[in-house]
Amino acid sequence: MLLSVEDLHVHFPLGRGQVVRAVDGVSFGIGRGETLGLVGESGCGKSTTGRAILRLVPATRGRVMFDGRDVFALGTGELRALRRRMQIVFQDPFASLSPRLSVGQIVSEPLEIHGVGGAPRERDEKVAALLDSVGLPREASRRFPHEFSGGQRQRIGIARALALDPDLILLDEPVSALDISVRAQVVNLLQDLQERRGIAYLFVGHDLSLIRHVAHRVAVMYLGRIVEIAPAHALYADPRHPYTRSLLLAVPVPDPARRRERAPLEGDPPSPIDIPSGCRFRTRCPHAQEICAREDPPLVPVLGADGQVRPEHLSACHFANSLPVWNNATNPEGPQPAVPSR
Amino acid sequence: MAEPLLEIENLTVAFPTGRREMARVVDGVSLTLNRGETLGVVGESGSGKSMTALSILRLVPEPGRIVQGTITLEGRDLLALPEKAMRPVRGGKIAMIFQDPMTSLNPVFTVGEQIAEAVRIHRGLRGAGAQAEAVEALRRVHIALPERRARQYPHELSGGMRQRVMIAMALACRPDVLLADEPTTALDVTVQAQILALIGELRRDTGMAVLLITHDLGVVAETCERVVVLYAGQVMEQADATTLFSRPAHPYTQGLLASLPEAVPEDAKRLPFIPGQPPSAAQAPTGCPFRPRCPRAMPGVCEKPLPTVTLAPGHVVRCHLYPPPPAPTNGGARMDAGNVPSGTVPAGTPIRGGGGGL
Ligand SMILES: Nc1ncnc2c1ncn2[C@@H]1O[C@H](COP(=O)(O)OP(=O)(O)OP(=O)(O)O)[C@@H](O)[C@H]1O
Ligand SMILES: Nc1ncnc2c1ncn2[C@@H]1O[C@H](COP(=O)(O)OP(=O)(O)OP(=O)(O)O)[C@@H](O)[C@H]1O
Ligand SMILES: [Mg+2]
Ligand SMILES: [Mg+2]
Numbered sequence: 001m002l003l004s005v006e007d008l009h010v011h012f013p014l015g016r017g018q019v020v021r022a023v024d025g026v027s028f029g030i031g032r033g034e035t036l037g038l039v040g041e042s043g044c045g046k047s048t049t050g051r052a053i054l055r056l057v058p059a060t061r062g063r064v065m066f067d068g069r070d071v072f073a074l075g076t077g078e079l080r081a082l083r084r085r086m087q088i089v090f091q092d093p094f095a096s097l098s099p100r101l102s103v104g105q106i107v108s109e110p111l112e113i114h115g116v117g118g119a120p121r122e123r124d125e126k127v128a129a130l131l132d133s134v135g136l137p138r139e140a141s142r143r144f145p146h147e148f149s150g151g152q153r154q155r156i157g158i159a160r161a162l163a164l165d166p167d168l169i170l171l172d173e174p175v176s177a178l179d180i181s182v183r184a185q186v187v188n189l190l191q192d193l194q195e196r197r198g199i200a201y202l203f204v205g206h207d208l209s210l211i212r213h214v215a216h217r218v219a220v221m222y223l224g225r226i227v228e229i230a231p232a233h234a235l236y237a238d239p240r241h242p243y244t245r246s247l248l249l250a251v252p253v254p255d256p257a258r259r260r261e262r263a264p265l266e267g268d269p270p271s272p273i274d275i276p277s278g279c280r281f282r283t284r285c286p287h288a289q290e291i292c293a294r295e296d297p298p299l300v301p302v303l304g305a306d307g308q309v310r311p312e313h314l315s316a317c318h319f320a321n322s323l324p325v326w327n328n329a330t331n332p333e334g335p336q337p338a339v340p341s342r
Numbered sequence: 343m344a345e346p347l348l349e350i351e352n353l354t355v356a357f358p359t360g361r362r363e364m365a366r367v368v369d370g371v372s373l374t375l376n377r378g379e380t381l382g383v384v385g386e387s388g389s390g391k392s393m394t395a396l397s398i399l400r401l402v403p404e405p406g407r408i409v410q411g412t413i414t415l416e417g418r419d420l421l422a423l424p425e426k427a428m429r430p431v432r433g434g435k436i437a438m439i440f441q442d443p444m445t446s447l448n449p450v451f452t453v454g455e456q457i458a459e460a461v462r463i464h465r466g467l468r469g470a471g472a473q474a475e476a477v478e479a480l481r482r483v484h485i486a487l488p489e490r491r492a493r494q495y496p497h498e499l500s501g502g503m504r505q506r507v508m509i510a511m512a513l514a515c516r517p518d519v520l521l522a523d524e525p526t527t528a529l530d531v532t533v534q535a536q537i538l539a540l541i542g543e544l545r546r547d548t549g550m551a552v553l554l555i556t557h558d559l560g561v562v563a564e565t566c567e568r569v570v571v572l573y574a575g576q577v578m579e580q581a582d583a584t585t586l587f588s589r590p591a592h593p594y595t596q597g598l599l600a601s602l603p604e605a606v607p608e609d610a611k612r613l614p615f616i617p618g619q620p621p622s623a624a625q626a627p628t629g630c631p632f633r634p635r636c637p638r639a640m641p642g643v644c645e646k647p648l649p650t651v652t653l654a655p656g657h658v659v660r661c662h663l664y665p666p667p668p669a670p671t672n673g674g675a676r677m678d679a680g681n682v683p684s685g686t687v688p689a690g691t692p693i694r695g696g697g698g699g700l
Contacts, residue, residue: 042533043503094442150387179387206534259564
């Protein structure tokens, strides 16, 4: 494992004894050259998880190992070296680019900070190549962030993250502001780089079709915890947590002829200030039983249809092995591609 | 049903480029938004979608300028109003959900204060009434413990919550027109469904019209009656949603639909895309702006000014593949359904794959 996160907690005090349990016991690993998709409800702690891994917010508890080193135990110098190998693309492309620096400066800043990239001429070439790889013209380097559209800024952030040839990039909704064609180009680029240089990605996103395409494994988060994690094909073909199922059922289909009332999840998400007892999904779960209020289900391997343990597929549901079979009837979108009929 | 509420005619927005020319980032856009309808606006990143919406509120950032066009709301040309008369329109009659929640929320006020302030200005509610309305607005966008959340600052919320605060603020003022610029990008699909349902309800109950800018074609398919496709600041195609998805006529629209991850076989190693880059607005090519990337470009033809052709009632395309019918056309580049005489040109055979890099 290149990165391993063990029992990570991030709590924000709110005063008067209240705390936001933003991340509340998260564990996962990412191998070299692997993409882990991270999906989940708005506010469930995805961004905070990423920020804590990079020590941009302090963790309350838990451990993060990167390439065999304990990230939380590193001194400032070592932390700097670490940040060269582990980059982040922030969720908000507007707020995360310094408005006073030109795009060229923004992209080359990491090269300068870490004293790599060579002579100014060489550096300019590198910046131009990086911009080109994310589909921006080289003239862009003389302009300032506010002169770009949302999707263009998002690509500037990606170019900056790629500058140092990192081993791991935490991509926080990296392509949400891009049209699908540019999105495809950027995603293909990320995949090419992964193949050539073995970069690993933690890919946070809401587009489940895209995640299915890019991720080797997918983790589903709900209210500060991972509730299911599995190889991508297994998660989509045989989801074993009711929350994962409701997510898959809520995907909008790009075909007006198949327009349907999406069945949004019943009820509202509880707040991380006030997490329910037992299973945290039970207040909205169609399968909840009395045990669910009493016992917090651990994240454990599920059993396959053959009764064998699936060590790669974990679910935190008391009924992971007895949920109704997931098929195209319950999931009208099933595996068939939702191609617009022509 | 088709009662025009907001009409944009021949809108052009330009930025100085440092040299003598201006970059036309919105270039002769015309569109109509009817009462109670949702009009989708899709298109390449940087194609002028946000600038079009910002123009309606006259919020084009400096040094950009609206250099041409009219924008009519219920018969009044907004571009001709004195600045003072614009203020009740902004956020009142026309509300906008901005693409960038973080820069449009004020970091030094709590989100509750900010919504209450908007309600105060546009609905005349005061004190506790405005506060209560702010909490209610947060509840409607499905934020848990809204009383508690109202007392937090924007940076203490997640990306999707900030986006919902913006939505709450826009809807709390009960606008006639909602300009929603990528309103659900930061939301997971279940919350997204709730928010779209909420907007749909208001649309039905109050006749609110929605201009929905989005890259999510699933959301377009689900919510929009009609769709406008922008490329390099120009309207390339306009149709009702069913037609656009089933019989896209413009090669750009076809390429866009072919890039959908849903349309790609599961074992495909790479996603298809439209090769090449859009022209920079300062050096727009003559004729069709899509021609350098178009798999069906016809040398010697596509350099000419684009024709505007009605393929079927309400389905209008601007592309040389569809020669205009010989019948007298009404000249201008108007893209309105109903205003252009019905042509006789059949939609071309859609291409697949957009020539993408599979
Ligand atoms: N201040 C500015 N100076 C110069 N050009 C600008 C400025 N602001 C925006 N532009 C240009 O205007 C064009 C249109 O921008 P706009 O924000 O409308 O795009 P968009 O269609 O909303 O794209 P996205 O989907 O990425 O948000 C872009 O090419 C952008 O580079
Ligand atoms: N600085 C902070 N102070 C207080 N609470 C915070 C802070 N940062 C995050 N939170 C809280 O932590 C929780 C998780 O936030 P986070 O941004 O990690 O969510 P997310 O999963 O990334 O959501 P989204 O998909 O909406 O971006 C939220 O309830 C949020 O309000
Ligand atoms: Mg986030
Ligand atoms: Mg935009």
